[in-house]
Amino acid sequence: MKAIVYHKYGTTEQLRIEDVDTTIPKENEIRIKIYAVSINDWDLGLLYGKPFANRLISGLFKPNKKILGSDISGVVDSVGSKVIKYKVGDKVYGDLSDKWGGFAEYVCTTVDKVHIMPEGIGFEEAAAIPQAAMLAVQGLIDEGKIQKGQKLLINGAGGGVGTYGVQIAKEYAMEVTGVDSGSKLQMLKNIDYDHVLDYNEVDFTELGELYDVILDTKINRPISKYLKCLKPGGAYIVVGGNNGKILKLFALSKWISKRSGKRIRIVMLKTNKDLPYINELFEAGKLQCIIDEHRFTLEETKEAMKFYESSTFHGKVVITVCNDVQKDQ
Numbered sequence: 001m002k003a004i005v006y007h008k009y010g011t012t013e014q015l016r017i018e019d020v021d022t023t024i025p026k027e028n029e030i031r032i033k034i035y036a037v038s039i040n041d042w043d044l045g046l047l048y049g050k051p052f053a054n055r056l057i058s059g060l061f062k063p064n065k066k067i068l069g070s071d072i073s074g075v076v077d078s079v080g081s082k083v084i085k086y087k088v089g090d091k092v093y094g095d096l097s098d099k100w101g102g103f104a105e106y107v108c109t110t111v112d113k114v115h116i117m118p119e120g121i122g123f124e125e126a127a128a129i130p131q132a133a134m135l136a137v138q139g140l141i142d143e144g145k146i147q148k149g150q151k152l153l154i155n156g157a158g159g160g161v162g163t164y165g166v167q168i169a170k171e172y173a174m175e176v177t178g179v180d181s182g183s184k185l186q187m188l189k190n191i192d193y194d195h196v197l198d199y200n201e202v203d204f205t206e207l208g209e210l211y212d213v214i215l216d217t218k219i220n221r222p223i224s225k226y227l228k229c230l231k232p233g234g235a236y237i238v239v240g241g242n243n244g245k246i247l248k249l250f251a252l253s254k255w256i257s258k259r260s261g262k263r264i265r266i267v268m269l270k271t272n273k274d275l276p277y278i279n280e281l282f283e284a285g286k287l288q289c290i291i292d293e294h295r296f297t298l299e300e301t302k303e304a305m306k307f308y309e310s311s312t313f314h315g316k317v318v319i320t321v322c323n324d325v326q327k328d329q
Contacts, residue, residue, distance in 0.1 A: 037102040057314075077106070091123075136161050154214075157184070157188055166191055181311075210227065236262065
């Protein structure tokens with residue numbers, strides 16, 4: 001099978017397309033023919049080997065997980081002898097971020113790592129969901145404890161988490177402000193953000209607005225600036241950003257929360273936990289998947305990663321792996 005492989009840490013130039021042995025499922029695994037895969041921050045972190053914590057996952061001196069890609073969709077094409085949950089031909093999707101292997105034509109995984117795709121969804125849409133949507137749900141509902149009518153600000157609103165986050169917030173009739181670059185503001189308006197701010201033009205922390213919840217995908221300001229934008233008892237929720245800043249905030253979060261009277265939470269992703277909820281929203285017509293108009297094939301994964309690295313994308317960046325993806329949707 002063809003796969004995108006890297007053998008040492010570095011830039012996107014380390015990525016190569018190679019022919020590797022087609023993976024064979026163990027007795028408790030299924031093999032998936034991958035139709036589409038989306039890119040996440042973690043893919044870049046593992047490619048760079050930075051921060052150092054990523055090397056604890058993938059090898060100190062060279063990567064032992066040589067095929068990146070976690071958020072996949074596809075069709076089950078082989079099942080292990082002990083598998084009863086899925087059968088050949090089932091359309092599935094999920095986040096494989098404990099193992100990766102999504103930048104390839106096939107991948108094997110255990111049955112708990114994927115879910116049946118919702119009715120009416122395409123493979124590219126399904127691949128755009130798992131990690132970003134789970135971070136949005138777990139950040140807003142589990143950690144943010146959002147309630148009807150509250151005010152929410154999403155920093156980094158135009159990426160995957162932000163585009164799902166606003167749709168989840170609207171289920172709670174929240175007033176939502178999105179912060180991102182000017183090139184994304186029209187897209188944010190189109191997906192129902194009430195207010196949009198270009199971070200190049202205005203610093204939202206200096207406007208005097210107060211929010212019940214801030215969902216942050218960037219951590220690009222001092223924590224003191226975020227806290228002054230929160231109402232008493234408000235919640236600052238971190239779902240992404242520089243890992244070094246996240247670790248520092250994690251170490252200080254309880255002390256800062258006690259001193260400020262405001263909740264600080266860092267989302268520890270529970271992969272695939274809320275996919276059934278996302279399925280319900282999609283099948284009820286309450287969720288759309290925002291995918292950047294720039295589309296890529298497996299052979300163009302290096303270019304896709306460079307584009308993702310630029311942070312100019314809208315929503316999710318998706319790679320189409322199977323050439324029959326449109327025909328089979």
